[in-house]
Amino acid sequence: MTIPVSAASAAVEAQALLRAIPKVDEALAWLSPAGSSAAAPARLTKIVVRQILAECRRDILAGRLRRPEELSRERLLPRLAGRLAARLRPNFRPVINATGVVVHTNLGRSLLPETAAANLAAVAFRYSNLELDLETGKRGSRYSLVENLLCELTGAEAGLVVNNNAAAVLLVLQTLAAGREVVVSRGQLVEIGGSFRIPEVMARSGARLVEVGATNRTHLRDYERAIGADTALLLKVHTSNYRISGFTAEVAAGELVELAARYDLPVMEDLGSGSLLDFSRYGLEKEPTVQEVLKAGVDVVTFSGDKLLGGPQAGLILGRRAIIEQVKKNPLNRALRIDKFTLAALESVLRLYFDEEQARAEIPTLRMLTTPYAEVRRRANRLRRRLKDLPPESCGLELVRVNSRVGGGSLPEMPLPSCALALNPRKLSLNQLEKSLRRAAIPVIGRIENDRLLLDLRTVADREVAELAAILREVLA
Structure with a gap:
């Protein structure tokens, strides 16, 4: 078979270009005097050089690189230095x-106040009393570092913090209702970002969902008709990420508490974006605060730490002591517990809430x-x-x-x-x-x-x- 002259010529040119690709050591030498690799580990520098030279080789074989000058030091050095600088830059960085x-959600949710950032730095490179009771010298509980603050601020009897609100909901349901029924309004079966759906979390917890009411209207009688021998609790979910308007009805927390009391059942409310501040005082839409929900008699409340609270990612569980103690003893709690950095940031944020004006001024989310x-x-x-x-x-x-x-x-x-x-x-x-x-x-x-x-x-x-x-x-x- 005869190869066309043009194809043969192109093949010869490609071979010449392939031979002109600098050697790895030669390209490494280019970088050294430029100072581009001064702070770069030798191993990373070599990886970058090999990547660029491999790209040149592929471009030649694909016919995208056809001129010898594109392989010169003047053309390749900026490319090498730029790629190396990009590799040295952290993937996770401020914007x-x-x-x-x-x-x-995509940009890190709530920003932390400066006091929280300082507290994070303080415990980041020194040992801390994470699980040491400084009064007794004995092993302590990491939860005690923020539990009293949460109770003083909200009126809860006890509290627990896990790594996010989805975990909080899962843990409470798994503790109180595994293998049993949980009654919830059909209009509150929400899905939030990341395809987190209340029904699916309930299924993972082992609880059996019992939907009541219609999408737009649920009455107290709907809950009462659904209560049976296998009912574990009544669940209320705050639809913080959407609204149904028009011909609607839902049962207030206080009414649900009174109904549950007649059947000796607990009431749980997932607030989602729970707040300790009444935003209606500042011209914003009224949202139920954690304090109001607990005062209405709800037995256990869950909400996020990194939304309206303005703190780090966390799931907060507050309520009656007997229930919280059960939740704490659940083996799943260990898999969902928070680390020392979350604790440090959360404590700093909570302390600001003892003075509402200070909280509004210093917590970036509230300020914005x-x-x-x-x-x-x-x-x-x-x-x-x-x-x-x-x-x-x-x-x-x-x-x-x-x-x-x-x-x-x-x-x-x-x-x-x-x-x-x-x-x-x-x-x-x-x-x-x-x-x-x-x-x-x-x-x-x-x-x-x-x-x-x-x-x-x-x-x-x-x-x-x-x-x-x-x-x-x-x-x-």
Whole structure:
């Protein structure tokens, strides 16, 4: 078979290019004088070099690399140095949240106050009394470090903290209702992010679900008709991530408690995004607080630590001492327990709640949720002024009124009036601008809306304004 001249020529050229690929040691030598690998382990540097050279080899064989100069030191060194710098950068790193979503699930949910960050640092590189009672010198319980605080703040008899609210719900149901029936309203069988569904968690716990009522209306008589010899408890789930409006009815916690008492049954309520603060005082939508639910007589309450509470990821279980003690003794509790970092952060956050104004000022989630529009507007103006000398042909800039969101499945219908800097790039597409900001040294995450990239200043801290301006200037230049 005769090989066409063009194909033979291409094969010869490819072989010549393959021979021109630098050797690994040669490429490593390029990096050394540039100082790019000064802080890089030799093993990682060699991995990066081999990756780049392998990519060159594949590009040659696929016909994508055809010029010898593409294999020169001048062309390959920046590529090698850039890849090495990217590998040295942590995968898990801070970003600037300019989406306007306060409790952003994808961006780490609630931010911790500075006191919590300091407490984390204090216990991170020193030994601690995690399970040592300093008074007696004997082994202690890690839960005791925050249990008293939780009880004093909420009025609960006892408390327990596990690694998230899904774990809290699972643990309580498995303790109190494994192999038995749990009665819950059909309209409260919610699904939240990550496909976490109440019915599936109940099934995993070993409890048997008994649905009552209709999707939009459930009455006290529905619960009472479902109670039988195998009923373990009545469950109420706060639909924090959605709302049913119109012709609706649901049973208040107090009514459910009275019914359960007649049958000697406990009542459990999953608050989801539980709060210790009454947000209606600050012009936001009314949400039941943990204190109110416990005061209504609910026997056990579960909620998240990293949503409206403004703390670390955790699942809090509060209620009657007899029930909490049962839950603590469940062997599954050990698999779900929190570590010393969660404890350190949670304790710091809880201590701030003894002074509501201090909590609102120092807990970032509370501060962002209750910041007036005028203050957000002033912050946006400061950002705009820092960009005033940008050439108008690079990007149009405008301050616009928008609505922020609480996020995290909390207060889903509660818009927060906010101010955003709207970017209308002239030299980049919106998608290119969004991508460039997302790939900056400190990534900036905004949102595209109405053919503009919006940077919502409600979720940008005062200390981040100068940093954000510098990143914008670099990207837009």
